[in-house]
Amino acid sequence: MTPAPTDRPDRLGEYEVVREVGRGPAGFVRLVRGRDGREFAAKVLDPRYADDAARVLGFEREALVARAVAHPHVVRVHRFVTHPDLPTPFYLMEHLPGGPITRARGDLPADLGRLADVCDALHHVHSRGLVHADVKPSNILPRADGSAVLTDFGLSATTAGPVTTPNAFFLDESPAGPPAGTPGYMAPEVLAGGRADARADVYAAGVVLYELAVGTRPFSGTNPFALEYQVRASDGPDRDGPAADVPDPVWAVIRRAMAARPDDRFPTAAAMAEALRDASAPLAAPAPPG
DSSP, X not given: OOOOGGGOSXXXXXXXXXXXXXXXXXXXXXXXXXXXXXXXXXEEEOGGGTXXXXXXXXXXXXXXXXXXXXXXXXXXXXXXXXXXXXXXXXXXXXXXXXXXXXXXXXXXXXXXXXXXXXXXXXXXXXXXXXXXOOOOGGGEEEOTTSOEEEOOOTTOEEOSSOOOSTTHHHHTOOOOSSOOSOGGGOOHHHHTTOOOOHHHHHHHHHHHHHHXXXXXXXXXXXXXXXXXXXXXXXXXXXXXXXXXXXXXXXXXXXXXXXXXXXXXXXXXXXXXXXXXXXXXXXXXXXXXXX
């Protein structure tokens, strides 16, 4: 029996597979090349879910959301593909070879600028009546020009307001079930069972900022329950240990973004973007002559 192209390392439908880029719980990403030589990142739904209609619909929704909220700092999705020889669909997006944003890059002013780009993208997403719900370093990819883009809208959900994007009837179907996200980046009110709104994305961006500035996450429970307890019991991160060396302007952004009460955070992601750029300015300025 000839294996389906999804199981072959060399082809994905009409595209040549160059290599695998990453793998997650629900699928994988491969670098592919079209007949014209253009390269894309292809995100493929795991064949295990071929008969799971809800998973397939959610995967299509993920691609549609990213296209519908088109913004300079949202990853560009080119097309959604179903192929008769493939058990599950895939979608093509721009290929960003640098890997996710990390502190290992060692340039805090540049990282502040990249995170400000992402906050601009989040503000755009929020203005369309949506929340990303999974802001974390692995979903922030730098571009070669020094900017960054937000990726992976698989957990995005609608907020209380109207959805103002194309195909709003489709996007308004938010994922069902308990609050979703990555525990280390979820806001206290979301961990408590509340619905995520724009301020939950701001909180997650604050956790990313802490991680970029300090090198570790602010809370590190040994299991999900301990982590949830730490987050919900805290009024924000402590400035001790390695966090003591974080510059004051950056720490002020972290503390406000990660405030325990949503009303105490930045009112919008755009306000956080502005604060990040203000905080980066003195760090990027050349030192005065000695």
